[in-house]
Amino acid sequence: MKKKILLYLASALFLVAIFTACKKETGASADNTAEASMQSDDQARVSTEVDAVANDADAALETSTSFTGRYSQAQINVICDATVVYDSVSNPRSITITYNGGSCWGSRTRSGVVVISMAQGVHWKDASASITITFQNLKITRVSDNKSVTLNGSQTYTNVSGGLLINLPNLGTITHAITSSNMSITFDNNSQRTWQVAKQRVFSYNNGVVITTTGTHTDGSVTGIAEWGLNRFGHAFASSIVVPLVIRQDCSFRLVSGEVKHTTPLVTAIATFGLNATGTPTSCPGTGHYYFEVVWTGANGNSLTVIMPY
Incomplete structure (x- = not known):
């Protein structure tokens, strides 16, 4: 069961954001706002992959005694499209994840390297323990259209509360923070930009794993960025998590609620998740569809509302 929790966590956010990226692109095209469409897609993909690497880091860390501080555990490889090499002797210690371009996820492939660095004497299970995650030409290619993004730069990943996800059912909650000021993004048209990231993820256990993500940056009166x-x-x-x-997990690791606001000079888009076909919040639909509503507002005040399944 504990191994399954790690595997679920390593895939949940990736699967969710893949469909949000595709649906946002469709809504923006209907509004004839090409830039807003592409930005929504870019943001969803980059955010997804940052979270996916954080999940991989969790999985790699929690299967190594020297990094977690646990007394005993079996080291297993829970990243289906990568090999993992541990160096617990150097200072800082490191975990090198090399993605092999495999297609085990079905909807995307990854190639490149991610290096996790942790100072000697730090244990991931302790409160405020932090690691540095360095992206080295991590290229993610979407199978459906062969479009890619390539990530470079570094981020700080902090176990704010302490505790290990493998023990989540007994701990109640675990809080992690992701921050970065130098994420270099290379898009499929070869344009290169630097993005900043500030988010918090709270893991809890309520009839299964629950992951709650918020933005933590504030710019003037805008919060939740x-x-x-x-x-x-x-x-x-700026992309803000409004709700x-x-x-x-008890809804098959689906996104059950939340609201995101994307702001650019051309358009503002607000996406609300966890709805039924009429746009009303609903409980888990089982094998049926959730729906989300996107309201696009252009610079001239025109708006368009779209409700679509996911």
């Missing part, structure tokens, strides 16, 4: 910077067109943007994004 999770990513910001320049988009591929060179225009400023926390919630993923639940």
